[in-house]
Amino acid sequence: MTQAMGDARQARAASAMRGRRHLKETLEGYLWASPWIIGFVVFIAAPMLASIYLSFADYDMANPPRFIGLDNFTELLGDRLILKTLIITTFFALGTVPTGLLMGLILAIVVNMNVRGVTFWRTVYYLPAVMPAVAYAQLWGWMFNRDFGLINAALRWLFGIQGPAWLTDERWILPSLIFMTFWGVGGSMIINLAGLQSIPTHLYEAAAIDGATGWNRFWSITVPMMSPVIFFNLVIGLISAMQAFTIIFLLTNSGQREDGMTFMIYLYKNAFGALRMGYASAMAWVLFAYILILTLFVFRSATSWVYYEGQLQNTR
DSSP, X not given: OHHHHHHHHHHHHHHHHHHHHHHHHHHHHHHHHHHHHHHHIIIIIHXXXXXXXXXXXXXXXXXXXXXXXXXXXXXXXXXXXXXXXXXXXXXXXXXXXXXXXXXXXXXXXXXXXXXXXXXXXXXXXXXXXXXXHHHHHHHHHHHTOTTTOHHHHHXXXXXXXXXXXTTTSTTTHHHHHHHHHGGGTHHHHHHHHHHHHTSOHHHHHHHHHTTOOHHHHIIIIIHHHHHHHHHHHHHHHHHHHHTOOHHHHHHTTTTOSGGGOOHHHHHHIIIIISOOHHHHHHHHHHHHHHHHHHHHHHHHHGGGTOOOHHHHHHHO
């Protein structure tokens, strides 16, 4: 009996010790994670909650928010620029994302070749992706200039024609902005390059032994093995394109012309131009819902074209 009681006390003591150790490890984990947790709460969660409230309020930064219910969202339905800027933003994304994915993959294949000076070219192609947005915009603003820009100068010299006013002509604003983004595909290239270098070389060797051509190896090995990377770039590129702001804002003179006004620029003009913070918050949540729908559609489609080797092995 005494022995049993002693064993029970030892078990309780061991259990209590394990509990204290677990509590200590948990507290240490939260302590190390606290910088991220604090940053998330202060800079992401709190602003999102404030934006939700302001979307149902009238707020001009000079006076306290005044709750007005669904009035902001009702006004959105009658604002013709909401639909127009959303369409422009969608066309901007459709023009930049697919082409950017293709160019990033092609550049990655090129710089993945074992040729002399490949490190230099990787650096050259990647540099525009890390250039400050203001410098990026200033450079392209000069290149697109109608009178002394490099693009129109090349058109006059090569073909003897006068180029258009790229950033003020309503027919050329959107194509110019789309073309400008291709200069920054270096970020996508680096991600694709990492994916290419992770493909097992024995797959290509086996295909070559079987007599597969270069195109067959690319289509049957490279594309399926790269599909998760392409999917990642697609999602990130889509979200980024739908929220594009800084460079477009600088190149289009703060979105003075409606033909070059994306949704984010119109949101900015309402928030900081007209000081309609509540209306701008409602616009932000409309854009969030639109991006969410597009992203969910991309994720739904991924089941038919994204290849995961682990999933294939699990089905065998």
